[in-house]
Amino acid sequence: MHRFHRIQLKRISSLAAGIPRSLFHLRVQTRAFNAHHDTFSLRLASRNYLRTRKLLLMFYDTGSVLVIFGMFIAVVLLVWTMVSLLSSTFLRLTAPDTSTSLLKRAVEVATRATTYSSVAHVVNPIIPGLTVPLKHLPLILLSLCISQIVHECGHAITAAIHRIPMLAAGASITLMFPAAFVMLPSARVEELSSLDRLRVITSGCFHNLTLWLILLAAAWSGIGQRILLVGYEDVFARGLIVAHIETDSPLSMHLPVGSFLTALDDLPLNSSRDAWSTYLLEPAPAAYKQGWCVDASRLSGEHSTCCCMDTDNSASSSSCFVSFESKMEEYCTDPVAILSKMQNRCDSSISCLESQSCIKPRGDLDILRITVNHEGADTEDEHIVLWSGPRYEVWEQVQTTHLAPRFGIIPLGLPLIFTDFFQYLKLTNLSLYLLNSLPLPALDGSQLLIILLEMVFTGWFHTPSTIIDIEALRTRGSRPYERRVQQVLRTFVMIGTCTLLGSCIILGITEWMIV
Template identity: 35%
Template structure:
């Protein structure tokens, strides 16, 4: 049993030094992926690996569709610009332009289509419970219905050394992490907001009345408790109708993992007996109790203990990495399910992002050739004709099989205007979306 309160160390005269709390991405449609700000800096290798996977899937789509359209593959490869990887395939322009508009549309959009297909496959697999089959087969136990497995604690956190890797947090204050709804994340919910208990569930502690009234009241009278002179005491209040408040040492009451003979829980003074009153922490006291179950192979200490945290509960959420999969054997890495889950999440996120990004009607992206082929398709569907094949034949007669000579035509003029309009409009809209994402993320 831990007999001290773990609290945030001071850093300068401004009080608490908080760690960045990564925002939820489900509230805004556009957000920036910034390692160390919106995602942990330790996930940067996972982001690079996810980008490599999506790049190869993208280029594989182009190569496969080109083969189906009987367009030869000139070359393929990968490159590294600074720290950002990229893959490419090279197709002969003459053979590509000689295709009908539908064929050119298929080749230009096939890379983005394969990114979208990858996103759909991963989402279907997730909804089908493929992760449960995988980790159960690898001898991991699912703890999502009753606790969270500690897979890492920041070294700068006061909780480092008090929460062992592999231990399972089963309760936050008086709220067990029990749920049959897998879509509800009680861990994030309880640490992101101050959850007010109902009168039936709000338990206090029985204290001798004579002992309670003898305690000081100084900590309860501070209008703004600053970190510079925070006392090791906490403000306790009695239940109605005999309302009163005093400063008590919280550890004898908060650090007991289960009700015992010397610490009795209560909902009212009538539960405590003669000479005792029922008291509880005042609502503004930043004390959080974490009930921790430590497996035998993870520690030599007691199986169940309580860690008392003093400070904003959101810091626990930011500084403690948890998982819902616990290894059944000590040889299995505790962090593996978290890393694999994060990697798959980044692959999904980047695959959908690359799909929309590459299909922008910009000349240097896949959306540019797709728009060009779509315009030719519309012209041919309306009874016109495309001069692509004539251009290719003329270039071949001049001995330049890799180039195309475009004849000026009214159709080419309006198509160029259309492409320029879409090109600049897409760049402006994309820039505004990026700016909005950065502002919303950092704001």
């Protein structure tokens, strides 16, 4: 007890002197919340709040079970991720090299589209600038701050339930990553039974799981959408609005922010809520409900089949078309002169003039028709923007929304920011729940493993003598009563988990380098 307080006084004095512990680690702590914590603890101990205390004990007992279950899930996911990374890395290293650049490009496009349309691995890291846009970094850091505070509130509340005072609360920043902590007297924690200590240790992860479930329920109920409709109008029936576009995108001159997008090829964007993402990310053929009537004279001549026979026609201004009735009849012509028009559409050659044929682009062409309406009204003022290249690149460069601001002072992209923020908030809470449940040093999972072994070998309500530092989340000192089997099991599980995590990191870096 006295040694713990001397350490705390030393830390406080170093902060008061203004000497940082590290250039890459900043830390601040306060005792301003201690009085509120003590008041809350006294109220829970009074007879008037006896029922509230029992409900909280039942609540956190349920949380202990869920966190124990989460620890096993996290280990299984870690093993699954390692096996997935190992197999994918092996396949990439042993895959034969292709000599044709076009074939290599096709493989890259298919791989990229598959990556967006389905999850490649069970666990995928969030790395700003690599796996997610760099501009999302402030949202990620904010969601991490909130998740950390929610986590530490769990430790503080369970400490108040068991009449354990809070010495201090604070926050730290390592490099650019924030963290929060609460400091509890280890001598008081060690006096608790195994079940009570289990509540204190698992309450942080349980809070993250609870917030994740609340966010899922809110997304399912659509309450966020209803709140946004106070300042925004749902224009999904008319199409989608361009909310953001990359400044260096070739589409930035043709799809200005605020313009309406009504169709992709012949697929109306108001057909379903996920039509935009599904059509651009799924490796499916282009959707053409009608063809175009083209004069036969434009489809004949010495270049009529040249681009169809030559696979690499990137240098040619012509593209391959097929008859709308039969794919066996191939033609070669300029796609811009045909696909940029909204007239002369046909269902068959019978709908065209005698001198015309009904044709459509061949299904393997990377040509996308984007129907744009700059006015945003139900008028005929629409034109076609043609995109030549993989469809997923349009999804990367253009962000759309179906919400239009009711007032001019409301930002158009605000709903997208809120959507991204709540997505990251869900991911960080779920990640903290699973990650902190892992039996790794300096995490809640290591203490959870120790308590579980105590319960198995020494009894459910045994009172340990181990010093537990909630701030550091690690064991301090040894346990004289700990059996040899417990030590071997604890060491084996922790070393095994560290090995799994290290393998996943190494394999992930290897796969990223060879892509």
